[in-house]
Amino acid sequence: MTSEIGPVPGDDQSQGAPGRPARSRGPADDRRPSQRDDHAPSAGWGAARSVGRVLLKTREPIRGPREMLKMNHENSGFDCPGCAWPDDRHGLHLDLCENGIKHTTWEMTPKRVEREFFARHTVTELNSWTDFALEDQGRLTEPMSYDPATDRYVPISWDAAFELVGSTLRGLDSPDEAAFYTSGRLSNEATFLYQLWVREFGTNNLPDCSNMCHEASGRALQAAIGTGKGTCSIDDWDAADLIWVMGVNAASNAPRMLTSLAEAYRRGAKVVHVNPLIEAGARRTIIPHEFLAMATFRATPTGTMSVQPRIGGDMALVRGVAKAVLEAAETDPDVLDQEFLRAYTADFVQYRDLVTAADWAELVHQSGVDEATMRAMAQDYIAADRTVIAWCLGVTQQEHAVDAIREIVNLLLLRGNIGREGAGPSPVRGHSNVQGNRTCGINHRPTEDFLTRLDQVCDIKSPRAYGLDTVHVIPAMREGRVRVFVSLGGNFVLAAPDTTYTFAALRNTELTVQVSTKLNRSHLVHGRRALILPCLGRTERDVQAAGPQGITVEDAMSEVHLSFGNRPPAAPELRSECAILAGMAQATLPESKTPWASYVDDYDRIRDTMAQVLPGFEDFNRRVREHLGFRIAQPARERIFLTSTGKAEFHTAELPDVLPVPGQLMLQTMRSHDQWNTTIYSDNDRYRGVKNLRTLLFMSRADMTELGLGEFELIDITSHARDGSTRSVYGYRAVAYDIPTGSVAGYMPELNALCAVGDYSEQSDQPLSKHVPVTVCKAAAG
Numbered sequence: 158m159t160s161e162i163g164p165v166p167g168d169d170q171s172q173g174a175p176g177r178p179a180r181s182r183g184p185a186d187d188r189r190p191s192q193r194d195d196h197a198p199s200a201g202w203g204a205a206r207s208v209g210r211v212l213l214k215t216r217e218p219i220r221g222p223r224e225m226l227k228m229n230h231e232n233s234g235f236d237c238p239g240c241a242w243p244d245d246r247h248g249l250h251l252d253l254c255e256n257g258i259k260h261t262t263w264e265m266t267p268k269r270v271e272r273e274f275f276a277r278h279t280v281t282e283l284n285s286w287t288d289f290a291l292e293d294q295g296r297l298t299e300p301m302s303y304d305p306a307t308d309r310y311v312p313i314s315w316d317a318a319f320e321l322v323g324s325t326l327r328g329l330d331s332p333d334e335a336a337f338y339t340s341g342r343l344s345n346e347a348t349f350l351y352q353l354w355v356r357e358f359g360t361n362n363l364p365d366c367s368n369m370c371h372e373a374s375g376r377a378l379q380a381a382i383g384t385g386k387g388t389c390s391i392d393d394w395d396a397a398d399l400i401w402v403m404g405v406n407a408a409s410n411a412p413r414m415l416t417s418l419a420e421a422y423r424r425g426a427k428v429v430h431v432n433p434l435i436e437a438g439a440r441r442t443i444i445p446h447e448f449l450a451m452a453t454f455r456a457t458p459t460g461t462m463s464v465q466p467r468i469g470g471d472m473a474l475v476r477g478v479a480k481a482v483l484e485a486a487e488t489d490p491d492v493l494d495q496e497f498l499r500a501y502t503a504d505f506v507q508y509r510d511l512v513t514a515a516d517w518a519e520l521v522h523q524s525g526v527d528e529a530t531m532r533a534m535a536q537d538y539i540a541a542d543r544t545v546i547a548w549c550l551g552v553t554q555q556e557h558a559v560d561a562i563r564e565i566v567n568l569l570l571l572r573g574n575i576g577r578e579g580a581g582p583s584p585v586r587g588h589s590n591v592q593g594n595r596t597c598g599i600n601h602r603p604t605e606d607f608l609t610r611l612d613q614v615c616d617i618k619s620p621r622a623y624g625l626d627t628v629h630v631i632p633a634m635r636e637g638r639v640r641v642f643v644s645l646g647g648n649f650v651l652a653a654p655d656t657t658y659t660f661a662a663l664r665n666t667e668l669t670v671q672v673s674t675k676l677n678r679s680h681l682v683h684g685r686r687a688l689i690l691p692c693l694g695r696t697e698r699d700v701q702a703a704g705p706q707g708i709t710v711e712d713a714m715s716e717v718h719l720s721f722g723n724r725p726p727a728a729p730e731l732r733s734e735c736a737i738l739a740g741m742a743q744a745t746l747p748e749s750k751t752p753w754a755s756y757v758d759d760y761d762r763i764r765d766t767m768a769q770v771l772p773g774f775e776d777f778n779r780r781v782r783e784h785l786g787f788r789i790a791q792p793a794r795e796r797i798f799l800t801s802t803g804k805a806e807f808h809t810a811e812l813p814d815v816l817p818v819p820g821q822l823m824l825q826t827m828r829s830h831d832q833w834n835t836t837i838y839s840d841n842d843r844y845r846g847v848k849n850l851r852t853l854l855f856m857s858r859a860d861m862t863e864l865g866l867g868e869f870e871l872i873d874i875t876s877h878a879r880d881g882s883t884r885s886v887y888g889y890r891a892v893a894y895d896i897p898t899g900s901v902a903g904y905m906p907e908l909n910a911l912c913a914v915g916d917y918s919e920q921s922d923q924p925l926s927k928h929v930p931v932t933v934c935k936a937a938a939g
């Protein structure tokens with residue numbers, strides 16, 4: 158695939174070439190890379206210093222912190238766009254975190270990208286800039302349209318931009334020739350308008366970032382317990398006496414979880430981290446709001462046990478624990494919740510027989526964890542009355558993720574750890590509103606129930622055929638089946654797998670439309686026509702005909718609350734996402750009976766319609782204005798399992814073989830501490846002790862010795878796709894790390910170049926970002 162397309166301008170920087178080292182997508186200055194063994198407690202003072210540096214860089218040292226005080230505060234401030242971890246329910250803590258602050262100040266930069274900027278630089282020239290440099294230009298200020306004659310973006314009026322979108326969409330042979338991407342920032346209200354426009358237009362082509370993130374969790378939980386979400390609330394976390402944290406780098410990606418983990422430790426709960434790397438969050442933290450602890454540098458541990466499986470080894474590990482639990486139940490039946498198993502579950506006997514027959518040696522081999530450790534985990538599990546199991550991308554971005562998550566549910570079911578206080582499955586969602594996007598209709602596989610209600614309430618006729626998701630829309634664009642790509646937020650070309658192929662796919666379209674706050678690669682890798690439509694950020698005031706508007710979001714624990722921006726808009730021309738969507742919809746559907754303009758005048762009207770379409774949103778406008786909003790009811794939390802049997806279903810999947818073939822290593826691609834998905838703040842990764850280096854590969858000492866590699870030695874990495882094709886990056890550096898032999902790790906989005914677009918999970922259709930077989934060799938000379 159790669160050779161057919163050849164190098165494409167702008168996509169080679171993180172790949173390099175033989176003898177020419179790759180370049181990071183961060184600042185990529187020439188400072189010398191280094192690594193130290195960093196065992197400083199996470200959060201706390203180190204975080205405060207790091208935040209200070211970002212605030213200084215964005216020149217916001219005074220305004221920044223003041224805005225922060227308004228963040229995450231009941232209904233009077235804006236929801237932190239940083240992550241989906243819930244807010245403190247008791248309103249006692251000023252529960253801010255380093256990365257939320259960095260993320261918010263990144264949006265509040267005083268720098269602006271104006272028309273003069275685009276006049277000075279051709280797109281070809283901008284494509285040679287680093288991704289850091291692009292975003293560092295600041296906030297976008299007015300709509301721009303690509304002019305092929307000059308290879309530049311030029312100003313366009315909002316009306317002309319909408320008309321270009323509308324006429325291009327109307328000119329397609331079929332609505333299925335367009336696709337509409339969502340990144341998980343979009344508010345519930347904008348989400349609802351977006352999917353309404355797309356379905357009224359006539360397609361379910363709604364790929365989203367969730368296709369790369371937690372699709373597997375949704376599918377597994379839906380099948381097992383009849384709801385696609387976790388059942389835990391933050392109160393359940395507070396009541397648990399055992400918490401497993403699987404495949405999450407909490408200290409960097411959900412820092413406010415550390416508060417829950419430290420509190421759990423203090424009340425004597427066990428906290429078990431399951432991760433091939435021992436991440437900072439598995440050690441100890443200084444809780445940011447505890448000023449006394451900060452003053453005395455007193456750190457609280459955030460883990461009682463760390464287990465290091467091989468990459469992809471989680472399912473075998475969980476099955477091993479289940480096996481030990483079932484063995485214990487043979488002598489003491491009370492080890493299992495017999496009552497619960499009888500009344501609420503299906504297929505327990507089949508599962509018990511499968512697990513009893515499983516071979517310890519095979520479980521040890523596939524998990525990479527010894528039997529004694531699995532037995533010790535089982536002891537903890539049996540001793541606990543209330544167990545929460547949380548997981549994130551380390552579990553979901555695998556071929557067998559759906560089976561692995563169902564195995565997690567199997568284990569929870571054995572002791573009735575669902576639908577009661579302090580217990581349950583708890584996926585850690587990513588983007589701040591990725592869960593709300595799904596709830597409010599972004600789904601390429603909508604249910605008939607949802608479409609029936611949408612059609613009735615909104616008086617439209619939705620298409621029934623399933624649409625394209627992320628991994629399927631890319632080849633569709635490459636092959637010309639999808640000709641228009643609209644993107645609400647995000648940075649699709651860098652977030653998606655197979656950078657070279659994805660670049661070529663986008664460049665093969667007729668029109669790309671990016672609704673964004675900042676300049677990024679996706680604006681420069683575009684269709685024959687291209688639009689950049691700049692929108693208000695979440696921190697900014699959104700005033701419409703009926704006055705200042707708030708939007709709503711749903712966090713990872715199904716809490717829905719209002720968010721009000723309070724800063725002046727970054728530029729007068731900016732429009733809200735709702736207004737931009739309504740503008741594009743009206744231009745696309747001139748005969749539409751949907752009251753687009755009226756919806757934008759007053760978002761309460763959108764919410765009134767949503768209340769009629771979405772179960773759990775009854776009386777939306779009133780309930781969301783109550784103190785701290787409301788929680789969407791989770792039937793499974795009440796032990797109502799909306800599966801075909803009406804019970805929670807045990808799943809009996811065969812154990813997969815997750816080992817790389819001899820001579821290959823298994824690569825997982827992850828985030829550094831100083832990045833937000835495709836936004837890279839610096840080339841440092843503080844908790845892993847790395848400075849000035851992103852083009853790296855973390856390897857075990859044993860693997861480095863085996864390959865004859867010295868510390869920081871230059872290497873080339875080649876991935877091996879299922880179809881036999883290979884992809885390479887050049888001039889990376891080997892960095893020794895405490896990681897199981899045979900497993901290696903590096904950073905997204907640089908290493909997306911190694912992920913083949915055709916290599917996605919058959920269970921979830923997620924790209925296999927954490928299961929990439931690679932070979933490594935010393936860098937070739939140029």
Ligand SMILES: Nc1nc2c(c(=O)[nH]1)N[C@H]1C(S)=C(S)[C@@H](COP(=O)(O)OP(=O)(O)OC[C@H]3O[C@@H](n4cnc5c(=O)[nH]c(N)nc54)[C@H](O)[C@@H]3O)O[C@H]1N2
Pocket residue numbers: 239240256370403404405406407409410411431432433434436466467468469470471549550551552586587588825826827828829830832833834835927
């Ligand atoms: N600051 C910051 N916060 C963020 C983000 C960000 O980029 N920056 N991104 C947001 C988004 S969209 C998401 S989805 C989340 C992502 O949050 P995470 O899931 O923490 O994201 P990753 O950095 O990909 O880290 C994956 C973790 O899984 C581990 N892992 C890899 N393979 C395996 C495996 O086979 N088994 C197990 N048990 N563990 C494994 C890795 O070592 C790593 O600790 O964070 C959200 N929050």
Ligand SMILES: Nc1nc2c(c(=O)[nH]1)N[C@H]1C(S)=C(S)[C@@H](COP(=O)(O)OP(=O)(O)OC[C@H]3O[C@@H](n4cnc5c(=O)[nH]c(N)nc54)[C@H](O)[C@@H]3O)O[C@H]1N2
Pocket residue numbers: 292339340341342366367369370371550554587588645646647648649651652653654672673674675676677692693694695734826827828833834835836905906908909912926
């Ligand atoms: N190899 C590999 N690939 C991965 C992953 C991995 O772990 N490994 N993780 C995957 C995951 S979990 C995810 S979620 C995706 C992330 O994929 P995306 O969500 O597509 O990417 P982001 O980097 O979060 O998007 C950043 C851009 O969003 C825009 N933006 C920021 N705020 C706003 C706003 O308020 N409104 C609008 N309209 N735009 C805004 C800015 O222009 C910014 O440049 O990447 C996936 N890709």
Ligand SMILES: [Mo]
Pocket residue numbers: 366369370371586587588
């Ligand atoms: Mo994500």
